[in-house]
Amino acid sequence: xxxxxxxxxxxxxxxxxxxxxxxxxxxxxxxxxxxxxxxxxxxxxxxxxxxxxxxxxxxxxxxxxxxxxxxxxxxxxxxxxxxxxxxxxxxxxxxxxxxxxxxxxxxxxxxxxxxx
Amino acid sequence: xxxxxxxxxxxxxxxxxxxxxxxxxxxxxxxxxxxxxxxxxxxxxxxxxxxxxxxxxxxxxxxxxxxxxxxxxxxxxxxxxxxxxxxxxxxxxxxxxxxxxxxxxxxxxxxx
Numbered sequence: 001x002x003x004x005x006x007x008x009x010x011x012x013x014x015x016x017x018x019x020x021x022x023x024x025x026x027x028x029x030x031x032x033x034x035x036x037x038x039x040x041x042x043x044x045x046x047x048x049x050x051x052x053x054x055x056x057x058x059x060x061x062x063x064x065x066x067x068x069x070x071x072x073x074x075x076x077x078x079x080x081x082x083x084x085x086x087x088x089x090x091x092x093x094x095x096x097x098x099x100x101x102x103x104x105x106x107x108x109x110x111x112x113x114x115x116x
Numbered sequence: 117x118x119x120x121x122x123x124x125x126x127x128x129x130x131x132x133x134x135x136x137x138x139x140x141x142x143x144x145x146x147x148x149x150x151x152x153x154x155x156x157x158x159x160x161x162x163x164x165x166x167x168x169x170x171x172x173x174x175x176x177x178x179x180x181x182x183x184x185x186x187x188x189x190x191x192x193x194x195x196x197x198x199x200x201x202x203x204x205x206x207x208x209x210x211x212x213x214x215x216x217x218x219x220x221x222x223x224x225x226x227x228x
Contacts, residue, residue, distance in 0.1 A: 004159075033216075035218075040125075040220055041220060042206060042218040042219055042220040042221055043160075043206070043218040044218075045215055045216070048215070058215065059215075090159060090160065092160075104150055104162045104165050105162075105216060106162075107152075107159040107160040107161075108159055109158060109159045110158075110159050
C-alpha cells in the first residue's frame with residue numbers, strides 16, 4: 001500500500017492564481033481531511049469528508065473548496081491564492097464506521113505552498 | 117472552550133537522558149488521545165494512542181504515555197532519547213465523534 005499520497009510536494013503561486021492540491025489514499029478509508037500547518041499553530045482542519053459525495057467545513061475553510069467523487073481521492077482547490085495561504089498542507093485519512101471517525105488518522109507527506 | 121495545550125514550545129535534552137513532553141486537554145469527558153511525531157520535512161507519524169483501558173500505553177520507537185484523568189493530561193515519555201528522536205511532537209485529542217484537535221507542538225532538540 002502506498003498509504004496517503006499528495007502532489008505536488010512544493011508549489012509557488014502568485015496572488016490570485018488558482019490550483020488544486022491532490023490527495024489519494026489506497027486504504028479504502030471513508031474519512032479524509034485536509035489540514036494546514038503554520039508555525040506555532042499546530043494543524044488546523046480545513047475541510048473533511050466522511051465518504052464519497054459528502055464534505056463539510058473544518059476550522060479554517062475560507063478560500064478553499066473540496067469535492068469527493070471517489071473514496072480514493074480528495075482534492076483541495078485554492079480558488080484565488082493569497083499570501084495568507086502560504087503554509088504546509090497535509091491530507092489525512094482514517095477508518096470510519098457509520099459516519100463516525102474511528103481510530104487514528106494516517107497523514108500524507110505534505111505540500112509546501114508559497115504564495116507571493 | 118475545548119482545547120489542547122502543549123506548554124513547552126521547545127525542549128532540549130542530552131542524548132541518553134530521559135524525556136517527558138506534556139499535554140493537557142480541556143474536555144468534559146475522556147476523549148481519544150494521540151501523540152504524533154513529525155520529522156523535518158515529513159508528514160506526521162502516529163506514536164501511540166489511548167482509547168480506553170490501561171492508562172499507560174506503549175508506542176513505537178520506545179515511547180510511552182500515561183493518561184491521568186484527574187489531571188486531564190496525556191504526557192509522553194521516553195527513558196533514554198536517541199539523536200534520531202529530534203523532531204516535533206504533537207498531542208492530539210478527539211472527543212467522541214468530534215474533530216481531531218491538535219496541540220501547537222513541542223520541538224525536541226537532542227544534544228550530544
